[in-house]
Amino acid sequence: MSRILRINTREKRYSFESPSPELQALGGRALTSKMILNEVPATCHPLSQFNKLIFAPGLLSGTPAANSGRLSIGAKSPLTGGIKESNTGGLVSQKLARLGIKALVLEDKPIDDAYSIIVIKKDSVEILPADDYLGTTNGDMIAKLWERFGKRVGVASIGPAGEQRLTGASIQFADPKGHPGRAAGRGGLGAVMGSKKIKAIVVDDGGADKLTLHDPDAFKAANQKWADLLRNHPVSGQGLPAYGTAVLVNVINEAGALPTQNFRSGRFEFAGDISGETLAANIEQRGGIVSEGCHPGCVIRCSQVYHDKDNNYLTSGFEYETIWAFGAHCMIKDLDDIARMDRLCDDVGVDTIETGVTIGVAMEGGLIPWGDSKAAIELLKKVGTGDPMGKIIGNGAAFTGQALGVDRVPVVKKQALPAYDPRAVKAVGVTYATTPMGADHTAGYGVCQNILNVGGTIDPLKKEHNVEISKDLQIATAAIDAAGLCLFVAFPVLDHAEGLQLIVDMLNAQYGLSLGASDVVQLGISILKDEHEFNRLAGFTAKDDRLPDMFKEVFPPHNTTWDFTDDELMKAKTF
Amino acid sequence: MRVELKVFASLAKYAAHPLLSADGVVELPSPVSVGQIADALNIPRKEIKLIFLNGIHAQIDTAVKDGDRVGFFPPIGGG
Ligand code: SF4
Numbered sequence: 001m002s003r004i005l006r007i008n009t010r011e012k013r014y015s016f017e018s019p020s021p022e023l024q025a026l027g028g029r030a031l032t033s034k035m036i037l038n039e040v041p042a043t044c045h046p047l048s049q050f051n052k053l054i055f056a057p058g059l060l061s062g063t064p065a066a067n068s069g070r071l072s073i074g075a076k077s078p079l080t081g082g083i084k085e086s087n088t089g090g091l092v093s094q095k096l097a098r099l100g101i102k103a104l105v106l107e108d109k110p111i112d113d114a115y116s117i118i119v120i121k122k123d124s125v126e127i128l129p130a131d132d133y134l135g136t137t138n139g140d141m142i143a144k145l146w147e148r149f150g151k152r153v154g155v156a157s158i159g160p161a162g163e164q165r166l167t168g169a170s171i172q173f174a175d176p177k178g179h180p181g182r183a184a185g186r187g188g189l190g191a192v193m194g195s196k197k198i199k200a201i202v203v204d205d206g207g208a209d210k211l212t213l214h215d216p217d218a219f220k221a222a223n224q225k226w227a228d229l230l231r232n233h234p235v236s237g238q239g240l241p242a243y244g245t246a247v248l249v250n251v252i253n254e255a256g257a258l259p260t261q262n263f264r265s266g267r268f269e270f271a272g273d274i275s276g277e278t279l280a281a282n283i284e285q286r287g288g289i290v291s292e293g294c295h296p297g298c299v300i301r302c303s304q305v306y307h308d309k310d311n312n313y314l315t316s317g318f319e320y321e322t323i324w325a326f327g328a329h330c331m332i333k334d335l336d337d338i339a340r341m342d343r344l345c346d347d348v349g350v351d352t353i354e355t356g357v358t359i360g361v362a363m364e365g366g367l368i369p370w371g372d373s374k375a376a377i378e379l380l381k382k383v384g385t386g387d388p389m390g391k392i393i394g395n396g397a398a399f400t401g402q403a404l405g406v407d408r409v410p411v412v413k414k415q416a417l418p419a420y421d422p423r424a425v426k427a428v429g430v431t432y433a434t435t436p437m438g439a440d441h442t443a444g445y446g447v448c449q450n451i452l453n454v455g456g457t458i459d460p461l462k463k464e465h466n467v468e469i470s471k472d473l474q475i476a477t478a479a480i481d482a483a484g485l486c487l488f489v490a491f492p493v494l495d496h497a498e499g500l501q502l503i504v505d506m507l508n509a510q511y512g513l514s515l516g517a518s519d520v521v522q523l524g525i526s527i528l529k530d531e532h533e534f535n536r537l538a539g540f541t542a543k544d545d546r547l548p549d550m551f552k553e554v555f556p557p558h559n560t561t562w563d564f565t566d567d568e569l570m571k572a573k574t575f
Numbered sequence: 576m577r578v579e580l581k582v583f584a585s586l587a588k589y590a591a592h593p594l595l596s597a598d599g600v601v602e603l604p605s606p607v608s609v610g611q612i613a614d615a616l617n618i619p620r621k622e623i624k625l626i627f628l629n630g631i632h633a634q635i636d637t638a639v640k641d642g643d644r645v646g647f648f649p650p651i652g653g654g
Contacts, residue, residue, distance in 0.1 A: 233650075234624070234649065234650035235650050235651060235652035236652075238585070238649075238650070239584065239585075239649065239650060239651035239652060239653075240652065240653065242584070242585065243584060243651075244653070245653030245654060246653070247584055247651045247652075247653050248651070248652075248653040248654075250581075250583045250584070250646075250648075251583065251625065251627075251646075251648055251651060254581065254583075254627045254630060254646040254648075255627060255630055256630035266630075267630075275583075276584070276653075277583065277584060277587060302653070319653075320653050320654070321654075441654060442654060445654055447654070448652070451625075452625070452650075452651065452652050453624065453625060453632070454650075454652060457632065461631075487654060488652070488653075488654065491652045557629075557630055558630060558631075
């Protein structure tokens with residue numbers, strides 16, 4: 001039976017424990033959020049010894065289930081002040097699961113400034129001095145740790161931004177090639193890891209047995225159908241592998257919803273220059289990799305390796321949200337410079353959405369000119385150096401907006417809005433407002449029904465049905481995150497009823513359960529209830545579920561505004 | 576009449592049609608529907624999943640007028 005590994009970062013002690021009956025059936029986000037609610041005082045300072053940082057593989061992680069290698073990381077967020085689950089690929093999730101570790105919990109914090117790394121193997125847990133690694137970027141950190149502990153060990157690390165406990169700091173994860181291209185980016189969890197003086201976590205599952213499945217034959221049969229479902233759906237089987245997530249640039253622009261120049265309009269004149277089509281063409285021409293997985297067992301493979309004009313490696317996992325944040329949002333049209341900024345963020349260890357939006361806020365505040373990619377790169381290079389301006393930028397959009405006297409700051413619960421304007425994709429706007437995470441598109445991706453005609457069609461410009469669809473998607477997403485599945489499985493699952501049943505079949509075959517589809521919905525609801533309860537205890541009220549005033553401005557080309565009342569939004573949180 | 580037409584992702588290959596100018600304009604006798612534009616350019620209707628007419632979802636039989644902006648996409652997603 002899998003266990004919970006607790007590490008006291010002050011005493012440098014560890015212990016294993018059996019999960020309580022309440023925690024036994026939970027995994028991924030269900031487990032991190034339940035434990036944060038139960039164990040972290042909601043009013044604590046997120047960087048204090050009372051906060052905990054919890055890494056939990058999803059329920060299916062470590063099995064052969066396609067696209068099941070996703071990891072949930074939970075804590076009280078230093079950025080939002082509320083609960084956070086940040087979800088990532090990389091190698092750690094499957095390896096923790098194979099080592100029989102249901103959750104890794106970092107507790108307390110050191111009283112001195114000495115840093116450690118944690119090394120978890122089949123028969124040992126070590127907490128080793130890490131002062132030699134201080135100031136090391138995530139890219140170099142992974143290279144050094146692979147050299148020391150073996151290629152392909154799982155690595156989670158923080159860069160200089162996390163060491164400085166900046167609220168935009170991420171935790172970066174080695175992808176299968178050893179690039180730091182996967183991130184638990186949102187919500188400043190890198191700062192929590194920095195507060196506990198943990199520079200990196202190494203997970204080596206060498207010698208571990210395969211996970212025992214309760215009914216291997218039933219599992220295999222369900223997984224085969226599952227993988228076929230993912231491969232045969234045109235979005236997950238063709239669109240994502242061919243162009244990556246950046247395929248969205250053109251469609252969101254065409255829909256008039258691509259936030260441009262800090263959410264002033266929905267069309268960017270140079271969208272074509274930063275599109276997925278251009279990205280894929282550049283890779284074809286220059287070298288690099290058009291399609292790869294962020295973890296073994298991904299059959300969708302939306303990730304890629306992107307090279308510059310001279311065929312030198314620039315970045316990996318180059319995603320739509322990043323391209324939008326440094327691109328249309330900042331009026332930057334040079335895709336290679338955007339790739340350079342993606343790499344800088346991965347290396348110094350900051351969230352690309354938060355940081356890209358912040359650069360746009362800095363442009364709004366007159367610090368650098370709109371569209372000036374070279375000035376943006378220079379500003380970004382200051383993050384993590386200790387330079388005061390770099391500290392301001394590294395603390396995110398809300399902090400930078402305040403520092404520069406800007407009134408148009410696109411955040412909810414202090415977290416920067418992602419790449420869909422809430423006035424032109426209203427279902428995702430409802431999600432930004434009401435998810436316990438702060439503005440987060442992944443928490444309830446209403447773009448599916450509003451723009452992509454996946455899982456139905458709902459008018460993106462009107463209010464009707466958009467609260468309900470956001471709520472349903474938030475429930476489904478919470479369950480997908482608990483299962484450890486990549487969110488992109490939602491495209492086929494929303495279109496095909498058997499998808500949800502196959503997930504249930506795999507869970508039942510793995511654990512010897514007899515769950516039904518309605519249990520999965522109940523699981524999603526219970527996760528959200530836990531998260532809303534934590535935020536309530538932390539002091540959040542209806543005013544924290546509002547979008548900023550700037551979204552009352554009329555938004556071209558469709559000339560819509562944000563027009564939901566508090567009462568209407570509350571329905572997305574009423575279960 | 577002149578219609579601004581954009582074809583994206585796997586449909587981009589159909590942009591090479593002589594009726595479509597380099598800057599993405601197609602001239603057709605009116606009246607015309609979205610589907611008739613696709614037919615004129617030899618874009619198989621079954622490959623088109625998303626149709627935007629001036630940034631709003633349209634259907635294959637929606638009428639198009641002079642000066643409209645039309646966008647065709649295959650099934651796509653991301654996030
Ligand atoms: S589809 Fe993309 S994000 Fe999802 S598991 Fe595969 S590579 Fe990772």
